[in-house]
Amino acid sequence: MTTDTISLKNRWAAFRQQNPKARIRDAANQLGVSEAELLVTGVGETVVRLSGDFRELLKQVTSLGYVMALTRNDALVHERKGVYEKVSFTNHVGLVLGPDIDLRLFMQSWRWGFAVNENERRSLQFFNAQGGAIHKIYLTEQSNLDAYETLVAAFRTDDQSDSLLVEAPLEKPVDQADDDIDVAGFQASWLAMQDTHEFFGLLRQYGVGRQQGLRLAPEGHAQLLSMELLKQVFATAAERTVPIMVFVSNPGCIQIHTGPVNKLVQMGPWYNVLDPTFNLHLNETLVDQVWLTKKPTADGIVTALELFDKDGQNLALVFGERKPGKPELESWRAVVNDTLAQPA
Incomplete structure (x- = not known):
């Protein structure tokens, strides 16, 4: 049109x-x-x-x-x-790997x-x-x-016209029925993971949607949280100066912050991180579910918070700061566990 x-x-x-x-x-x-x-x-x-x-x-x-x-x-x-x-591309997948600007680029969408x-x-x-x-x-x-x-x-292109031919919005994917999924196989494969990146392949292998996969996770490996608990995790990480990783994604790009967060501000429905080099603006009304997940790796369990919208699309991931080949920060795990242990 x-x-x-x-x-x-x-x-x-x-x-x-x-x-x-x-x-x-x-x-x-x-x-x-x-x-x-x-x-x-x-x-x-x-x-x-x-x-x-x-x-x-x-x-x-x-x-x-x-x-x-x-x-x-x-x-x-x-x-x-x-x-x-460190900007590089392998076909249509790109990486920007500076200490501050950290991106994953999927150029088919650009x-x-x-x-x-x-x-x-x-x-x-x-x-x-x-x-x-x-x-x-x-x-x-x-x-x-x-x-x-x-x-x-x-x-600059020679075509400087002021109209645009856009395509219709993409249809939202629909998950298979739980009964059609090999849940036992999926759970066994989850427990056998050696790297968090294997999770994407796991979902494809068993035909499972990401949010659906958390619902079908092995016992003790995925838990539904409230928005208030998410905010408390941020507050505790800020108070203890625990460095975290915040991934925000859309179909064409994932942008990652690694480091501490400090200034946390609520403005109406928006929960904000307002630090000198990192700002995050989260509209609480558009986050439908927050999950705490635990995924096995060769370096031990990796604990994350995963945010989803009402259509089951993943919006963001939050981890403790971590490099491949190193165990998860004990300080991050303590932030999450201490937050969950607080009385409601």
């Missing part, structure tokens, strides 16, 4: 006048279009369309220096400042790219075929503006 750009541009202008603080994603939802369709109405003014191999573009983002990486889904926004380092100037706040923004945001890179005061202009010029 193609957007009626002039009409949409006028509707968005009216919306912004009435809602000056509204974010573009929220505006898109209320106007019944995708975020990319709204953004493209600014082509020729504040927006430049980009094209080419976005893998090559991402390799050059290192030249921008210190930036802010943003990855989000409907319920969470993950913002991390740093430099894009359809549209734009350079955006919002009141002199410059960014690179990428979207899927449905017009949903995958990843954004914002310049900071320490970024290299000349390198940004060079990169935009190199990937």
Whole structure:
């Protein structure tokens, strides 16, 4: 479907006048279009369309220096400042492995790219075929503006039209009935895992949805928690300065923070981490379930918190800081166990 750009541009202008603080994603939802369709109405003014191999573009983002990486889904926004380092690709799967910017990239989902100037706040923004945001890179005061202009010029496309042909939203996957699953086999394979990454293959092997898999987990290896317990885990980790890992994902990108969290702030339905280099914004109303999971590895049990929306889609994972080949931090395990042991 193609957007009626002039009409949409006028509707968005009216919306912004009435809602000056509204974010573009929220505006898109209320106007019944995708975020990319709204953004493209600014082509020729504040927006430049980009094209080419976005893998090559991402390799050059290192030249921008210190930036802010943003990855989000409907319920969470993950913002991390740093430099894009060790950018590599194997076919359509990419890695960014700096100490601050840590990403997993799935380039089949990356359809549209734009350079955006919002009141002199410059960014690179990428979207899927449905017009949903995958990843954004914002310049900071320490970024290299000349390198940004060079990169935009190199990937600027001749097509600077202000309309977009987006695809219909993807259908949500439907889980098999529990009765059709080899639950005993699935549980035995869970207990035999040597690495947490084996879990994805396990789900495929037995035809199990991720949230469904937690429901069918071996006894003592998955437990449903409340949002309040999740927040208490964050608070206890902050109080004890225990470093954690926070993974936020959408179909095209996983963004990871590793380190402590400090400033925790509730703002209406949003639970926030507001630290100098890491911000997390969690809309509690859009998180349907929080699970505590325990997965065996060659280095012992790995404990995680897993967040899901009402459609059973995984939104985020929270671990203690951990490197492959090393056991889980005892301090992280104590944070979780002590939180669960508190009286309700």
